[in-house]
Amino acid sequence: MRPLLKYLFLIVPLFLGSNVAEAQREVPVRVAEGLLRADSSLRRLWPGFWTEGPLVALYPAKGKTLVVHGPEVRLASVIEELRDAIPESLEGRATFVSDPGPPASYDLFAEIGGKAMVSVRVFGTFAPFRQHSEVVPWTGDSVATMIVTAVHESFHLYQWREFSPSPGQPMPFANTMPVKRHQSWLDSSWVQEALRRERTSLSRALRHTRCNHVQEELNHYTKQRDDRLFKMPSPFAAYENAHERAEGLANWIGYVGLSRVAPDMLSDADVMLQHDLANSYLGESGRPYTGWSSFATYHLYVVGAAKASLLSRCGPADWQRRVQAGESLQQVLLPR
């Protein structure tokens, strides 16, 4: 459930001219401030999501974990609060806690003080971005990536609690097993080419400003996708729909979250999606990735996020309710 980390890019550099050591110390505080600034806009992004505000644990390599939380949230008394260490900007909304134990990996869930929360590793080696307003790599140790990760994973927690299972799948998340048996299909050149054409169609749809043009492009996209799925083993359709709904949607929420929190880091989620649709399926040699995991990670995350963006702009008014109730993004995109 990791958001794309290695191959994402963002626009404006952070910490221009600031001292690296100082920036490193400030990272958890900056991430916390960003999440708190996002409060009201994240609540508007998806009904019911983020209503209590963030519940995120930022684990540094050394030192105390910073738990970012809503004003009403009280963590159980096992937690040692270090009130003096909290900067004024985080007063009442964040707590340093004594070592609650490390998260199992980079971005998993934790239970601290009786609350389920997202845990984000704050890297010890903080690298400031290059000082140009060019597209620069968005890496795991950037404030932007940590904000996206926290929002993305928080949305997964919301999906677990509130989303109905996907059709033909027992959970809101995609069951990979039926498709893994057929993964060699993903290496065939016609499938690779078909997936590339589908991403190009979605990229064109994102560029249209008028919804009737978006819909025409989506009809074209849907025909391409249907033709491909018709020739592929049947488990692919349910798998793709479920994975787009789980990960594509969380991917979009993470990008939009960042664009609302810090427009200086990402001006518009669609900028990132356009970049991903064009580039993120390519390996370092410029040749397409093949195989199972790249299809799941580099195609479906991005395609699902693009569909969510188009739905937010041109979809039916109740698209979020329908997706939450079990319909796929693809289904809701189609005119009734």
Ligand SMILES: [Zn+2]
């Ligand atoms: Zn995820």
